[in-house]
Amino acid sequence: MSEKVNLQKSMLLVVADALGEELLAQVVFVGGCTTGLLVTDEYTKEQIRYTDDVDLVVDIVGYAKWSQLQEKLRERGFREDPFDDVICRMLIGELKVDFMPVDQNVLGFSNRWYKEAVEMACQYQLTQNVTINLIRPEYFIATKLEAYLGRGNGDLLSSRDIEDILNIFDGRESIVEEISQSNTALKEYISNNLALLIHEYDFEMAVQSTSQGVRSREDIIFERLTQCIKH
Secondary structure (H helix, E strand, O other), rough: OOHHHHHHHHHHHHHHHHHHHHHHHEEEEEEEEHHHHOOOOOHEEEEEEOOOOOEEEOOOOOOOHHHEEEEEEHOOEEEOOOOOOOOOEEOOOOOOEEEOOOOHHOOOOOOHHHHHHHHHOOOEEEEOOEEEEOHHHHHHHHHHHHHHHHHHOOOOOOOOHHHHHHHHHHHHOOOOHHHHHHHHHHHHOOOOOOOOHHHOOOHHHHHHHHHHHOHHHHEEEEEEHHHHHOO
């Protein structure tokens, strides 16, 4: 297994252990730190980017519930960083952990696919004794597309969200089938947004960056993207 995937797993395990059994059952792991769990191709695993935080989605509604969660997290050793302005972020040791509620009214932002991602999450065995709730690959793609549209500023080449999306299309052979078997709204959202992205000026360069200039990898990525667009 690649060094980067092992690093991601170790970060997830730190968070899982800190949460404890009760809180761990209430969160779903999402974001860039889960990429290595979703990629199945060994070559692509070596290309996965380094990330310095762990993202979690929590299915809570209302600020009162959010405050209760924060208090429980403090009791488990999590703490706020007074020097960081990311309002959903806490620290466990020096590791950054972002807790994102499905209710956008809690913090003023969310992702339209978080609610479904929580409902449809699968279980992933990190170690013999630790199992986590993990975002499904099709929802990973949708949440990353939504995130890019919200914060990417049209900059494909520097977007970590686009990089993560392309790594999944490069390194997960089953992604086309998983998207094709998803519900109509999710499938159309992914298809429509990929259709727009694929015609962006810098998109081919982004694919070349992901594939490390290996033409056969580029072809795989474009083939899978095209299949999802046509669905």
